[in-house]
Amino acid sequence: MTSSDSARQQCGALYVEHHRWLVGWLRYKLGCLHDAADLAQDTFVRVLSSRELQTEEPLQEPRAFLVTVAGRLVSNHFRRRSLEQAWLETLAALPPQQVPSPEVQTSLLQSLHEVDAMLDGLAPRVRQAFLLAQLEGCTYAQIAERLGISVRTVKRYMAEAYEQCIMLTL
Amino acid sequence: MHHADSLNGMDQTDKLDRTAVREAAGWLVRLHEERQNPQTLAALARWRASSEEHERAWQRAQLVNDKFGLIPAQLGMPVLGHASSSSRRRAIKALVLLMTFVPASYVAYRHSAWREWTADYATRTGERRSLSLNDGTELELNTDTALDVKFDAVQRLIRLHRGEVLIDTGADPRRADESFRPFWVQTRQGRIRALGTRFVVRRDHDITRVQVYDGAVEVQPANAGARQVIQAGQQLSFSAEAVQLPRPVDPHGADWARGLLVAQQMPLGEFIHELARYRPGLLRCDPAIVDLRISGAFQLDNTDQVLAALPATLPVQVVYRTRFWVSLTAA
Numbered sequence: 452m453t454s455s456d457s458a459r460q461q462c463g464a465l466y467v468e469h470h471r472w473l474v475g476w477l478r479y480k481l482g483c484l485h486d487a488a489d490l491a492q493d494t495f496v497r498v499l500s501s502r503e504l505q506t507e508e509p510l511q512e513p514r515a516f517l518v519t520v521a522g523r524l525v526s527n528h529f530r531r532r533s534l535e536q537a538w539l540e541t542l543a544a545l546p547p548q549q550v551p552s553p554e555v556q557t558s559l560l561q562s563l564h565e566v567d568a569m570l571d572g573l574a575p576r577v578r579q580a581f582l583l584a585q586l587e588g589c590t591y592a593q594i595a596e597r598l599g600i601s602v603r604t605v606k607r608y609m610a611e612a613y614e615q616c617i618m619l620t621l
Numbered sequence: 622m623h624h625a626d627s628l629n630g631m632d633q634t635d636k637l638d639r640t641a642v643r644e645a646a647g648w649l650v651r652l653h654e655e656r657q658n659p660q661t662l663a664a665l666a667r668w669r670a671s672s673e674e675h676e677r678a679w680q681r682a683q684l685v686n687d688k689f690g691l692i693p694a695q696l697g698m699p700v701l702g703h704a705s706s707s708s709r710r711r712a713i714k715a716l717v718l719l720m721t722f723v724p725a726s727y728v729a730y731r732h733s734a735w736r737e738w739t740a741d742y743a744t745r746t747g748e749r750r751s752l753s754l755n756d757g758t759e760l761e762l763n764t765d766t767a768l769d770v771k772f773d774a775v776q777r778l779i780r781l782h783r784g785e786v787l788i789d790t791g792a793d794p795r796r797a798d799e800s801f802r803p804f805w806v807q808t809r810q811g812r813i814r815a816l817g818t819r820f821v822v823r824r825d826h827d828i829t830r831v832q833v834y835d836g837a838v839e840v841q842p843a844n845a846g847a848r849q850v851i852q853a854g855q856q857l858s859f860s861a862e863a864v865q866l867p868r869p870v871d872p873h874g875a876d877w878a879r880g881l882l883v884a885q886q887m888p889l890g891e892f893i894h895e896l897a898r899y900r901p902g903l904l905r906c907d908p909a910i911v912d913l914r915i916s917g918a919f920q921l922d923n924t925d926q927v928l929a930a931l932p933a934t935l936p937v938q939v940v941y942r943t944r945f946w947v948s949l950t951a952a
Contacts, residue, residue, distance in 0.1 A: 466649045474657040482831045486758050510916075534700060537699065537700045537701075537702075538696075538700045540699070541696055541700050542696075544699075545911075549695075551696075558691075559692065559693075559696060561699065562688065562691040563692060563696075563697065563700055565688055566688055566689060566692060566697075566701060567701060568687070570701070571686070574695055578701075579702070582697070582698060582701055582702060582854050583878075584653055585689040586689065586692060586693075586694040586701070587685075587698065590654060591653070591654060606650055609653065610647055610650050611646075611651075613645075613646035613650060613682070613685065614643055614646040616643055616685040616688075617637075617642050617645055617678065617681050617682050617685055618637070618642060618644055620681055620684045620685050620688065
């Protein structure tokens with residue numbers, strides 16, 4: 452039996468035994484059955500390709516494993532929703548003649564999601580400094596002045612943010 | 622096979638050398654402020670060449686800047702500044718409002734929604750020509766002018782090879798997307814970025830002159846790091862090496878677009894030099910009379926008539942050797 456056969460078999464067993472429970476857990480987290488069903492599906496897709504299932508050993512704590520995978524998807528889900536909310540607010544605040552076409556909106560929102568995912572988990576000040584540099588083209592001196600920190604600190608923030616972005620860029 | 626793709630990507634991430642990534646991040650930090658510094662660029666090139674890991678990390682690092690390059694500041698700041706805490710969002714909104722200067726690096730979109738456009742335009746001596754570009758920009762080409770227009774997903778670029786052009790990037794409400802693509806005019810001496818709407822660019826030997834009537838533009842000489850913003854009501858000239866200080870704009874500097882040369886106590890030598898631009902052949906002015914002053918509004922479409930009228934107001938005579946060789950001498 453190849454390792455991927457084994458993974459498929461294990462995943463099938465997980466699905467049969469824990470799918471209903473996982474949907475319930477997600478519904479509790481998300482407050483919406485529809486989203487819960489979607490994320491449960493995504494969870495099993497991730498599980499199918501994860502390394503933990505590439506051995507023939509059965510999982511010790513199947514529900515803990517599922518919750519770890521699903522938990523990442525849940526936080527991702529909230530991040531996306533919060534970004535979409537901010538996006539809609541920003542669009543609504545634009546003068547009508549500056550609102551991009553639907554085509555451009557779609558591609559912009561996609562880019563925003565990708566960038567937001569790269570910045571996920573950075574401290575708010577690091578994120579802020581990085582955005583000022585990347586989007587507004589601020590010099591480090593300008594960022595330092597705006598945030599009331601030293602230029603050295605700005606550079607440290609920038610290095611930290613760049614490092615994370617490089618690791619997370621696909 | 623989106624799923625498989627992302628897995629491969631993850632495997633590659635795992636293989637990136639952590640130290641190389643940290644160093645690549647350090648280079649990006651430096652480059653943000655030293656993009657023009659040849660020593661920095663040379664040092665970066667050496668670092669990249671010194672190991673395969675370095676080069677791989679660098680390739681990945683550049684993707685980061687590419688990703689951010691796709692996002693215009695006016696949308697990116699408020700959206701990416703969002704957070705679970707609404708007070709932080711407010712703080713960032715306030716911060717965005719405080720920012721008055723213009724982003725230096727700008728925006729491209731990956732999608733091919735943009736109409737690409739490349740074209741060459743030219744006018745003969747004495748000819749003027751109006752053009753409407755597909756982004757709503759209006760161009761007026763003055764006499765003996767050559768330029769090409771290159772619009773693509775990344776930018777709107779006009780290369781002015783010779784002559785003079787009046788540019789009106791007036792906001793067309795049907796073309797809101799266009800405001801996200803930077804508008805550049807390139808001459809041999811450097812680049813001019815339109816931040817506003819109406820300006821004239823003129824090439825004169827080694828000098829480019831810019832006159833701004835509405836909005837603002839930013840000038841970047843080809844061989845100098847300096848940038849200079851020119852506001853409405855100002856003009857300046859620049860070479861590839863240096864930028865002059867802005868001066869008040871000539872209020873009649875764009876009148877040629879209406880077919881007029883307007884002179885107010887203009888030295889005759891200068892007047893003839895201007896008029897000569899609109900005539901094929903030679904038009905000479907005797908050095909003895911170059912300091913005479915002339916005023917009036919003259920029709921550019923009939924320079925022979927303008928010349929013929931000069932002796933009525935000034936002590937000069939017009940000598941036609943041929944139609945294309947005309948001299949102005951003391952009467």
